[in-house]
Amino acid sequence: MRPVIIDKVRIFDGRAMLGPGSVEFADGVITRVTTEPAPVAPASADVIDGTGMTLLPGLIDAHTHVFGAESNLELALAFGVTTELDMFMGPPEATQALCAAAGERADLADMRSSGLVASAPGGHPGVTMPLLPTVAGPERADAFVAARQAEGAHFIKIIVDDGANHGMSLPALDRATVTALAEAARRRGLLTVAHVSALWSARLALDSGVDMLTHLPLEAALDEAFVSRIADERRVVIPTLAMLEASAPETSASARAGRSLADDPRIAGHLPDHARTAMAEGHEGLCVQHASADHDFGHALSSVAALRGAGVPVLAGTDTNYRPDRACPVVHGASLHTELALLVRAGLTPAEALTAATSAPAEHFGLFDRGMIAPGRRADLVLVEGDPTKDIGRTRSIEAIWHGGVRFDREAYRKRTA
Numbered sequence: 533m534r535p536v537i538i539d540k541v542r543i544f545d546g547r548a549m550l551g552p553g554s555v556e557f558a559d560g561v562i563t564r565v566t567t568e569p570a571p572v573a574p575a576s577a578d579v580i581d582g583t584g585m586t587l588l589p590g591l592i593d594a595h596t597h598v599f600g601a602e603s604n605l606e607l608a609l610a611f612g613v614t615t616e617l618d619m620f621m622g623p624p625e626a627t628q629a630l631c632a633a634a635g636e637r638a639d640l641a642d643m644r645s646s647g648l649v650a651s652a653p654g655g656h657p658g659v660t661m662p663l664l665p666t667v668a669g670p671e672r673a674d675a676f677v678a679a680r681q682a683e684g685a686h687f688i689k690i691i692v693d694d695g696a697n698h699g700m701s702l703p704a705l706d707r708a709t710v711t712a713l714a715e716a717a718r719r720r721g722l723l724t725v726a727h728v729s730a731l732w733s734a735r736l737a738l739d740s741g742v743d744m745l746t747h748l749p750l751e752a753a754l755d756e757a758f759v760s761r762i763a764d765e766r767r768v769v770i771p772t773l774a775m776l777e778a779s780a781p782e783t784s785a786s787a788r789a790g791r792s793l794a795d796d797p798r799i800a801g802h803l804p805d806h807a808r809t810a811m812a813e814g815h816e817g818l819c820v821q822h823a824s825a826d827h828d829f830g831h832a833l834s835s836v837a838a839l840r841g842a843g844v845p846v847l848a849g850t851d852t853n854y855r856p857d858r859a860c861p862v863v864h865g866a867s868l869h870t871e872l873a874l875l876v877r878a879g880l881t882p883a884e885a886l887t888a889a890t891s892a893p894a895e896h897f898g899l900f901d902r903g904m905i906a907p908g909r910r911a912d913l914v915l916v917e918g919d920p921t922k923d924i925g926r927t928r929s930i931e932a933i934w935h936g937g938v939r940f941d942r943e944a945y946r947k948r949t950a
Contacts (some may be wrong), residue, residue, distance in 0.1 A: 543581025546891030590614025595849025611865030637859025814859030
């Protein structure tokens with residue numbers, strides 16, 4: 533594979549803007565990063581002039597649902613998402629096969645998955661999935677985690693949800709069981725990610741010692757004491773603002789950022805027709821289908837601001853569960869750009885939002901081969917027009933994408949699907 537040099541380009545390395553410089557990669561790996569005048573390029577290298585552009589690490593969506601669809605991983609890659617962290621997929625054989633295919637193919641975003649989730653018998657989501665393994669008590673936790681690890685799970689997803697957001701009253705995992713799951717996973721070197729649906733479930737998950745919380749309550753903002761505990765105990769939060777915004781009751785205060793994305797020509801031009809319609813009009817797959825009077829998206833924004841102020845790591849994750857036959861308005865790849873905009877609305881700087889979608893998820897999920905622009909890291913790269921550390925909307929102005937050093941043919945994808 534010929535070496536590639538991107539020259540005279542702003543470099544956001546995953547944590548900070550390094551300034552104008554050049555990045556060289558070959559055989560799928562970054563070989564040189566410099567802000568000094570670049571040496572004369574070898575005749576064998578392909579040189580790209582990055583004047584006026586910014587080079588980013590490939591984006592990582594820290595909460596998705598792929599549903600076994602290769603097309604979702606291709607859609608993600610078309611918008612610069614080079615890695616998806618899938619939070620529930622089965623059956624295990626299909627999950628293993630898709631993870632393996634995604635790791636081998638340059639035309640699909642890479643994928644890590646929790647596989648099957650831990651939930652209460654008769655609870656969410658198992659009440660509609662009778663064949664889903666459940667955890668009947670703390671004495672069953674170790675066997676559950678062992679089975680998921682044997683199936684190739686990269687982390688353990690735990691559901692702490694009583695169904696209220698879906699208009700149901702369902703049994704939920706208790707503290708003893710969630711604690712046992714967290715301890716069993718820790719013994720096996722696996723992270724735990726807890727799906728929380730309300731303040732009570734967020735507190736239960738934190739009390740139980742899980743590593744990460746995903747989602748935020750809509751009925752109230754996290755209070756100062758709770759945020760301080762999250763910070764002191766070094767936990768991590770994946771807010772999934774794109775999903776929460778789509779699910780919360782609509783107000784006249786501001787237009788929904790996720791819906792308006794369908795009208796942005798930088799996005800819409802590369803969306804398959806069904807995905808564009810789902811983004812603009814879809815209502816399937818939302819995390820709240822039965823809102824209460826105190827649900828307010830502003831509470832989630834306030835919680836993110838407090839988490840950021842306390843120094844809690846915040847990761848960019850969309851909770852997309854779109855597929856071509858499921859009109860979820862939160863769409864693979866494209867909706868991560870909504871997530872970035874909403875993180876900035878919540879108080880993160882654009883650079884902090886970019887970190888939340890690059891080096892931070894790589895670090896906290898142990899993906900130490902990616903997430904940074906540095907020698908030895910994977911050549912997962914996104915070249916955008918302008919400077920997204922000043923205007924986060926610039927992440928949508930994609931000029932080029934490389935996955936494992938292979939350039940993704942975005943124009944061919946557009947012609948084939950849009």
